[in-house]
Amino acid sequence: MTAANAVRVDRLSFRYPGSALTLNDVSFSIASGEIVGLVGPSGAGKSTLLQHLNGLLPTRLSESETNTWIDDIPVTRASLPDVRRRVGFLFQDPDDQLFCPTVFEDVAFGPLNLNLPDDEVRRRVQESLLAVGLSGYESRSTMRLSLGERKRVCLAGVFACQPSILALDEPFSSLDPRARRTLIGILKKFPGSQIVATHDLDVVVELCHRVLLLDGGQLRASGLTNDILGNAALMERHGLEVPLRLQPR
Numbered sequence: 001m002t003a004a005n006a007v008r009v010d011r012l013s014f015r016y017p018g019s020a021l022t023l024n025d026v027s028f029s030i031a032s033g034e035i036v037g038l039v040g041p042s043g044a045g046k047s048t049l050l051q052h053l054n055g056l057l058p059t060r061l062s063e064s065e066t067n068t069w070i071d072d073i074p075v076t077r078a079s080l081p082d083v084r085r086r087v088g089f090l091f092q093d094p095d096d097q098l099f100c101p102t103v104f105e106d107v108a109f110g111p112l113n114l115n116l117p118d119d120e121v122r123r124r125v126q127e128s129l130l131a132v133g134l135s136g137y138e139s140r141s142t143m144r145l146s147l148g149e150r151k152r153v154c155l156a157g158v159f160a161c162q163p164s165i166l167a168l169d170e171p172f173s174s175l176d177p178r179a180r181r182t183l184i185g186i187l188k189k190f191p192g193s194q195i196v197a198t199h200d201l202d203v204v205v206e207l208c209h210r211v212l213l214l215d216g217g218q219l220r221a222s223g224l225t226n227d228i229l230g231n232a233a234l235m236e237r238h239g240l241e242v243p244l245r246l247q248p249r
Contacts, residue, residue, distance in 0.1 A: 009069075026045075044214040090171055155186065
């Protein structure tokens with residue numbers, strides 16, 4: 001692997017206890033600054049794959065056992081603090097990520113756990129809320145926000161830790177068109193690498209340079225976004241539809 005790769009996964013397989021393989025021999029890489037869409041039918045293994053990128057699954061690997069590298073760092077139990085500083089993870093449900101009473105406290109949680117001084121924490125909170133269009137929300141209750149606002153607060157909390165890679169699990173689900181458009185604009189400005197798992201394939205066409213198609217825990221196709229998502233036979237074979245903006249008019 002060269003230093004230009006932010007992520008490398010090599011022959012990754014994984015099963016939950018008592019179940020069949022959820023991931024089966026998956027290999028891919030993501031270049032520095034690249035935005036990659038992770039698509040596939042429900043149950044394909046997308047969330048499980050994302051959780052390997054910052055060590056949420058599994059957590060007991062040694063360096064000789066790992067199948068995943070972040071910026072040349074093997075994802076192992078020993079490297080988890082460094083890996084998690086580099087990979088910002090956004091859960092599908094913001095309620096799995098928001099747990100502080102106010103927006104300021106929630107966005108500040110990560111920087112405080114990095115043992116940063118108070119003035120640096122405040123600066124990061126302000127800059128992160130500005131980046132997601134929520135300046136002035138610091139004192140608001142996290143329980144009194146719309147779904148789109150809650151997702152943006154979660155993203156602000158990720159930004160406040162200044163990761164170089166984003167792993168986003170269904171960030172556009174249940175958003176209205178305005179909130180969806182706002183989030184797309186925010187992600188387009190992020191300078192690092194991204195892997196975005198989503199069923200919203202029109203967003204993938206607009207946002208992502210390349211696509212990974214996962215089905216049944218296996219990587220079935222990888223390539224340029226329009227080449228993969230515009231292939232009607234391939235999409236139908238894996239229970240997907242060609243997005244509207246790629247369909248013949």
